Amino acid sequence: MNKSINLKQRPVGTPTLSDFEFKELDNELKVSDGELLLEAKYISVDPYLRGRMSDAKSYVPPFVVGEPISSGIVAEVLESKNGNFQKGDFVSGLLQWKEKQISTGEGLQKIDKSKAPLSAFLGIVGMTGLTAYLGLHEIGKPKKGETLVVSGAAGAVGSVVGQIGKILGLNVIGIAGTDEKIDMLKSEFGFDHGINYKTTKDMKAAIKEAAPNGVDVYFDNVGGPISDAVLFNINQFARII
Known part of the structure; x- marks a missing residue:
């Protein structure tokens, strides 16, 4: 049957x-x-x-x-x-x-x-992992020491992007919607900074604080006001995925 x-x-x-x-x-x-x-x-x-x-x-x-x-x-x-x-x-x-x-x-x-x-x-060696790896490598073209911001960072693709970023020696900032997710990004996935967009009143200022030298690579999973705040801090010649 x-x-x-x-x-x-x-x-x-x-x-x-x-x-x-x-x-x-x-x-x-x-x-x-x-x-x-x-x-x-x-x-x-x-x-x-x-x-x-x-x-x-x-x-x-x-x-x-x-x-x-x-x-x-x-x-x-x-x-x-x-x-x-x-x-x-x-x-x-x-x-x-x-x-x-x-x-x-x-x-x-x-x-x-x-x-x-x-x-x-x-997952990690399927579509999810390929999306993260190829997007970051082929379009993001990250260089060691640069700053990477990932929106939707606690999701399947976003969490992998951030971990690859750390392997490559980037300063990684993850944006997510709960404190539990932010804790996970930093404690389990090794992100340097986490921003809870639901409790942060000024996203532009929060991103600037986490990325004082600006954003070099932005992996955008959500668009909208979050992306607007990231773009306010984007560096010249930055790459956006």
């Missing part, structure tokens, strides 16, 4: 269990030439999925009501008639929320579980 998680109805506000259908599928999965049978091991649940549950116009199409949700998934190859994959391989890619499914292999990437835990390929 196979199983799937489908979108039952479009949520209003925060999604609840009633918005989803946990469905048992009795159809037999037969692998044809060029295909492979996959079994899901880990599913990535990301903030952007909430947007796809709505039918509002967006940069990605909405989920179809009555159909399985899809996101990044790590899966094991149970059977293969595709020359690029073998039984026992592990892969990651955009797949449906099903226990088992047939794939042509398009968009799948083989992963090596000896390099990192399988779940990490949906």
Whole structure:
């Protein structure tokens, strides 16, 4: 028996269990030439999925009501008639929320579980880590001793950006929305400074205090008034991601 998680109805506000259908599928999965049978091991649940549950116009199409949700998934190859994959391989890619499914292999990437835990390929060595690493390195082009400001710093991408910044010898300032997050940024992730934008009355002054020599690299995850305050302190020839 196979199983799937489908979108039952479009949520209003925060999604609840009633918005989803946990469905048992009795159809037999037969692998044809060029295909492979996959079994899901880990599913990535990301903030952007909430947007796809709505039918509002967006940069990605909405989920179809009555159909399985899809996101990044790590899966094991149970059977293969595709020359690029073998039984026992592990892969990651955009797949449906099903226990088992047939794939042509398009968009799948083989992963090596000896390099990192399988779940990490949906996080630090997956899209999250690549976004942080490539954004900071390719666009930010940081130099040792420079000052990096990260908004949304306690989020998946932001927290990785800050840690990479510390490895590279940067002065790292993280902006987040609770004191608990600020404590985490400094005590667990090694950020030099943290600013709680919800309790700080003057963000421009707070950033200037943490970055007296100005901001050289800004990794912007939020936009709006927070970015305005950072830009007030930005250096000439700074890089903004």
